[in-house]
Amino acid sequence: xxxxxAIEVLVRRVARQVGVRRAEHWGLRGAFWGALLAAAVLAFxxxxxxxxxxxxxxxxxxxxxxGAAYGxxxxxxxxxxxxxxxxxxxxxxxxxxxxxxxxxxxxxxxVDALVADTVARVLALEPRQIVRRVIPLEGRWLPAPLLAGxxxxxxxxxxxxxxxxxxxxxxxxQEQHEDRASTxxxxxxxxxxxxxxxxxxxxxxxxxxxxTGTGSGSTAGDLSAIFKDTALSNQRxxxxxxxxxxxxxxxxxxxxxxxxxxxSDFTTTQYKMxxxxxxxxxxxxxxxxxxxxxxxxxxxxxxxxxxxxxxSSDASEGMDALEGGQTDRALEAMQRALDKMxxxxxxxxxxxxxxxxxxxxxxxxxxxxxxxxxGVGPEDQDFGEGEGLLPGKGRSTMPKGDPTARxxxxxxxxxVEGESxxxxxxxxxxxxxxxxxxxxxxxxxxxxxxxxxxxxxxxxTREQVPRDYHDQIRxxxxxxxxx
Amino acid sequence: xxxxxxxxxFVTAFEALRAEVEKVIVGHREIITHVLTSMFAGGHVLxxxxxxxxxxxxxxxxxxxxxxxxSRVQFTPDLMPAxxxxxxxxxxxxxxxxxxxxxxxxxxxxxxxxxxxxxxTPKTQSALLEGMxxxxxxxxxxxxxxxxxxxxxxxxxxxEMEGTYPLPEAQLDRFLFKLRVRYPAIDExxxxxxxxxRSQQVTVSRVMSGPTVLSFRELIREVPIASHVxxxxxxxxxxxxxxWASSPEVTRRFVRYGASPRGAQxxxxxxxxxxxxxxxxxxxxxxxxxxxxxALRHRVILNFEGEAEGVDADTLxxxxxxxxxxxxxxGKEVFLR
Numbered sequence: 001x002x003x004x005x006a007i008e009v010l011v012r013r014v015a016r017q018v019g020v021r022r023a024e025h026w027g028l029r030g031a032f033w034g035a036l037l038a039a040a041v042l043a044f045x046x047x048x049x050x051x052x053x054x055x056x057x058x059x060x061x062x063x064x065x066x067g068a069a070y071g072x073x074x075x076x077x078x079x080x081x082x083x084x085x086x087x088x089x090x091x092x093x094x095x096x097x098x099x100x101x102x103x104x105x106x107x108x109x110x111v112d113a114l115v116a117d118t119v120a121r122v123l124a125l126e127p128r129q130i131v132r133r134v135i136p137l138e139g140r141w142l143p144a145p146l147l148a149g150x151x152x153x154x155x156x157x158x159x160x161x162x163x164x165x166x167x168x169x170x171x172x173x174q175e176q177h178e179d180r181a182s183t184x185x186x187x188x189x190x191x192x193x194x195x196x197x198x199x200x201x202x203x204x205x206x207x208x209x210x211x212t213g214t215g216s217g218s219t220a221g222d223l224s225a226i227f228k229d230t231a232l233s234n235q236r237x238x239x240x241x242x243x244x245x246x247x248x249x250x251x252x253x254x255x256x257x258x259x260x261x262x263x264s265d266f267t268t269t270q271y272k273m274x275x276x277x278x279x280x281x282x283x284x285x286x287x288x289x290x291x292x293x294x295x296x297x298x299x300x301x302x303x304x305x306x307x308x309x310x311x312s313s314d315a316s317e318g319m320d321a322l323e324g325g326q327t328d329r330a331l332e333a334m335q336r337a338l339d340k341m342x343x344x345x346x347x348x349x350x351x352x353x354x355x356x357x358x359x360x361x362x363x364x365x366x367x368x369x370x371x372x373x374x375g376v377g378p379e380d381q382d383f384g385e386g387e388g389l390l391p392g393k394g395r396s397t398m399p400k401g402d403p404t405a406r407x408x409x410x411x412x413x414x415x416v417e418g419e420s421x422x423x424x425x426x427x428x429x430x431x432x433x434x435x436x437x438x439x440x441x442x443x444x445x446x447x448x449x450x451x452x453x454x455x456x457x458x459x460x461t462r463e464q465v466p467r468d469y470h471d472q473i474r475x476x477x478x479x480x481x482x483x
Numbered sequence: 484x485x486x487x488x489x490x491x492x493f494v495t496a497f498e499a500l501r502a503e504v505e506k507v508i509v510g511h512r513e514i515i516t517h518v519l520t521s522m523f524a525g526g527h528v529l530x531x532x533x534x535x536x537x538x539x540x541x542x543x544x545x546x547x548x549x550x551x552x553x554s555r556v557q558f559t560p561d562l563m564p565a566x567x568x569x570x571x572x573x574x575x576x577x578x579x580x581x582x583x584x585x586x587x588x589x590x591x592x593x594x595x596x597x598x599x600x601x602x603x604t605p606k607t608q609s610a611l612l613e614g615m616x617x618x619x620x621x622x623x624x625x626x627x628x629x630x631x632x633x634x635x636x637x638x639x640x641x642x643e644m645e646g647t648y649p650l651p652e653a654q655l656d657r658f659l660f661k662l663r664v665r666y667p668a669i670d671e672x673x674x675x676x677x678x679x680x681r682s683q684q685v686t687v688s689r690v691m692s693g694p695t696v697l698s699f700r701e702l703i704r705e706v707p708i709a710s711h712v713x714x715x716x717x718x719x720x721x722x723x724x725x726x727w728a729s730s731p732e733v734t735r736r737f738v739r740y741g742a743s744p745r746g747a748q749x750x751x752x753x754x755x756x757x758x759x760x761x762x763x764x765x766x767x768x769x770x771x772x773x774x775x776x777x778a779l780r781h782r783v784i785l786n787f788e789g790e791a792e793g794v795d796a797d798t799l800x801x802x803x804x805x806x807x808x809x810x811x812x813x814g815k816e817v818f819l820r
Contacts, residue, residue, distance in 0.1 A: 083711060097709040097765035108705035113486035114764035 004102045006119045007082075007095055014085045015076040017131040022071030027064045028139030034063020035145035042149050046157035056149055088130035094118040274301055278338060294330060295322055301337050309344055311337035335450065453477050490759060493699050497523070497760045499690040503548040506685050508541050509678060510671035514662050517777050518545060518636070520760070523699050524752040526659020527615055527635040529600075529650075529781065533642055536664045537675075542596045542636040547687040549696070551593035552630065558603035560646065564610035568620045585622060590614050593630050593693060597637035601647045608654055611635065615657045632696045652740070652784060659749045660774075661781035663797075706755040708766040711811070716750040716771050718807040723783050723800075731806035733799060737789030742782035749778040775804045 038056035045052040082096040098118040101111045277297050298318045305312030318333030456473060459465050465473065484492075497519060504515050514530075518541065521528045530538045539555075546553035556567055569588030575581050589595065590611070600608060614620050615635055619628045637658070639650070655661070667675060678685065721727045724741030725734050734741070754770035780796040789799075 079711070092763060092765070092767040092769065093709055093712055094763070094765055094767075096711060097707055100709050101707045101765075104707075108707065109486050110490075110702070110705040110764055111707050113490065114707060117764055 004098060004115050004119060006122045007098055007102070007115070010085055010095065010122050010125070011078050011081045011099065013127065014081040014088075014130060015078065017129060018076045018081060018084070019072050019074075021131045021133060022074060022076075023068040024071070025067075025134055025136055025139075026071035027068035028142060029136050030062075030067025030070075031060055031064035032138035032142045032145065034060040034066075035142060035149060037063070039145050039149040039152060042152035043158060045152065046159050053153060056153065060146070060149075084130065089121075089125055091118070091121060094121065274304065274341060275338060278334065291322055291327065294327070294334070295319065298322065298330065298334060298337075301334065301341070304341075305337070309341060311340040314340065331450075449477075449480055486764075489702055490762065490764065493702060493759055494762050496691055496695065496699070500545075500548050503687050503690055504541065504544045506687060507544040507678075508537055509674040510667045511537070511541065511664065514664055515541065516760075517660050517662050517774075518542075520753050520756045520774075521659045522632070522634050522696070523703055523756045524659060524749075525632070525700050526749065526752065527637070527657060529655070529658040529661045530636065530638045530664055531641055531661060532638070532664030533666075534640060536666065538638040538664050539596065539598055542594070542638075544687055545636075546594045546596075548690055549594070550689045550692040551632070551634075551696075553594045553596070554589035554592035555596040555598060556589050557598045558600050558607070560602060560604060562603045562607045564607050567607065567610045568614070568622055571623050583623075585625075585627070587627075590620060591627075591629060593632055593634060595633070595635045597635060599640060600637040601639040601649055603648065605648055605651060608648065608650060612654060612657065630693075632693055632700070655781045656743055656745050658781065659753065660777040662777055663780075703752070703755045703759055706759055706764065706766060708751060708755070712754075712766050712768055712771060713751065715768055715807060715811050716747050716754070718811050719750065719771065719775055719779070719804055720744070720747040722803045722807045722810065723779060725786075729810055731803060733802045733806075737785055737792065737794045737799060738783055739786035739789075740784040742779050746779050746782045750774055753778060772804055772808075776800050779803075 038059040041048065041052050041056050041059065048055070078099060079096060082099045083093070085091065086093050086095050094114065095118055098111075098115045101107055102115055104111070274297070277300075298315050302312050302315035302319065305315055314333045314337035318330040318337065321327075321329035321333060456477060460470055460473070501512075501515055501519060504519075505512070508515060518528050518530075522545075530541070532538050543553070543555075556562070565588065567588050568590050569586050571583040572586045573581050574584040597611065600611075610620075614629055614633065618631065618633050619626050621627070635658075640647075720742045722730050722741075723734060723738060723746070724730055725738045727734075727741075730741075750771050751766065753774040754766040757770045757774065758764070758766045776797050779800045783796055783799060783803075785794055785796070785799075
């Protein structure tokens with residue numbers, strides 16, 4: 001086997017070249033930063049004296065030397081040097097391969113031929129510089145700090161401003177002003193207060209002339225004084241005016257009941273928050289409702305009920321049921337509490353004149369009822385699950401039962417009759433006939449949607465619905481929830 | 484024989500075989516080189532081109548230049564697997580006793596020309612799978628080795644796709660190279676006219692035997708490869724995978740599945756043949772770059788966006804190679820690292 005010493009020599013030579021180029025590269029970078037420091041030192045020539053002229057070139061030299069030392073010290077991997085040599089001399093990766101395989105345990109007979117071939121080619125090479133010089137960005141900008149340093153060295157020393165601490169001790173004049181101000185403040189305080197503390201003084205009553213430094217020629221009631229009043233030039237702080245206005249605000253702050261309640265969010269009612277939580281609890285159509293979440297919700301509902309609602313007992317009942325492991329009963333109780341909460345919400349909304357006409361009357365009656373009076377009509381009541389109104393007959397005593405079972409039992413219990421109507425546009429007047437026509441038309445949405453959802457889940461579980469329709473049906477119920 | 488002599492013999496034989504094929508085939512020097520590269524690397528070749536470009540003639544000429552058995556199968560939709568690999572037939576001996584005897588199919592040859600391979604059904608196409616990869620076929624529960632060297636050259640027509648069955652990815656992956664035969668230039672066309680319309684017929688000499696091919700295959704596997712060159716090949720293959728963290732944007736956007744490890748094997752083995760054919764004893768980065776397109780163009784599967792945008796696999800592989808070069812930092816100044 002040919003001795004690969006020639007290859008190693010080549011690699012070492014290339015590594016040395018790389019080291020020199022690195023030293024140049026990092027030396028230029030170091031010189032740049034050293035020159036910057038030198039310029040800064042020369043800027044303080046007045047303070048440092050002759051030492052600055054010695055220190056500045058030393059810093060440039062030190063930076064360059066430190067950079068060069070770093071470049072020389074960083075190691076060049078032989079493999080990298082070999083690849084560089086391959087590229088530079090067009091050796092098609094011979095040097096790198098020979099270097100790697102020369103002492104490889106799995107070397108084949110062909111490796112010997114490779115090493116011999118590479119050695120022959122390396123020996124035939126003319127030694128030359130193959131690593132090109134790369135000037136760093138700092139190297140291109142090096143003349144700038146050098147020139148600045150030279151200018152600073154030749155120019156006269158820059159005298160820096162000598163800063164002294166301001167004298168904050170009051171002078172005789174200031175003391176005189178303070179005396180005058182304190183006198184005015186005392187005079188202002190000694191004035192009698194207006195009769196109505198909330199009444200703002202009119203423009204005529206304002207004494208603009210009392211502000212010192214403003215237009216002294218303005219008189220009371222002169223509107224131009226207002227604009228002159230805003231002029232900030234040649235003014236001193238007018239503490240009297242501030243105190244006068246401050247008094248009004250302070251007095252306003254004392255009347256807490258007249259201040260707006262900025263902490264309440266009127267867009268989110270208790271009912272809405274609880275309903276949203278209950279919806280998120282029951283969303284997903286999962287039969288496994290977390291008892292912990294349900295307990296938290298019932299607890300919150302009970303707390304709200306204690307504050308001024310009539311659903312506290314339902315919430316307590318739900319919690320008892322939950323303690324007993326009866327989730328269904330707990331859910332029913334929660335539903336009842338939600339119904340009551342909603343009814344109270346609607347009554348409250350009517351009281352705020354958010355609905356017109358009849359709703360207002362209902363609201364008025366509701367308030368009467370709340371005060372313990374009579375006048376609780378059938379429409380003021382909220383309906384539980386399976387309850388409703390018969391038109392003109394009051395509350396229905398007939399529970400509607402399972403809605404789907406009813407439809408399944410008699411497919412003809414709902415009909416539509418109608419007759420054509422002549423007029424500007426032809427149309428039809430229709431009426432529901434059959435049992436459905438006499439049934440209460442008002443159903444609690446929350447009362448039935450849960451049942452339908454449960455039945456839908458059962459139907460899907462029992463595979464009564466084609467698989468392709470599952471997602472569509474679930475999306476429909478999801479849309480109902482979102483509504 | 485010294486190593487230099489072995490390499491010299493290979494270079495001479497390679498050049499001689501190429502010269503024999505070029506006696507018949509005008510132009511397509513790169514295609515011929517790649518076909519020979521694939522044969523010496525022990526792989527199979529899929530030639531794609533429109534009719535009349537000399538694909539079949541190239542393969543037939545190559546077979547004539549080698550002292551190897553040659554068979555040709557014209558793939559049609561009604562071709563069955565047994566028509567390729569053979570079947571058991573009932574034979575009656577002199578005593579009147581009947582027994583099954585295996586009748587070899589055309590696959591039992593050194594060089595198999597599968598003409599218009601995409602016209603057969605996938606079932607028939609898959610009859611070649613085992614033979615191409617294992618060098619053996621199984622008939623009636625008995626594995627029968629194919630003659631060595633076994634070399635499949637398949638052709639397919641990229642147009643007239645009606646009634647064809649595109650090769651599945653598993654089948655495509657078994658071809659070392661996929662070569663695209665392009666139209667000849669005008670001077671090449673003139674040469675083709677001159678050669679094919681005169682009375683003298685060109686005779687191709689046999690320059691290489693089967694055992695010689697096998698010995699060359701052993702020699703090729705001895706060629707060393709530097710770790711950075713091997714890493715470059717691996718990086719190219721990995722860069723064809725959209726899920727790879729460092730894959731280029733073009734891959735992430737247009738590629739559904741990247742090349743398999745067979746792609747990396749094809750790059751390295753092909754690189755070894757190319758290096759040796761040029762008289763070199765080692766694989767270089769340039770070898771890998773030169774073979775990236777034929778080795779990977781059929782292994783990169785485009786996604787819907789790539790198909791819709793009409794992305795060319797060759798262009799894509801070229802960009803992947805550039806990205807791999809940047810990833811391996813072979814172009815960076817060494818002293819800045």
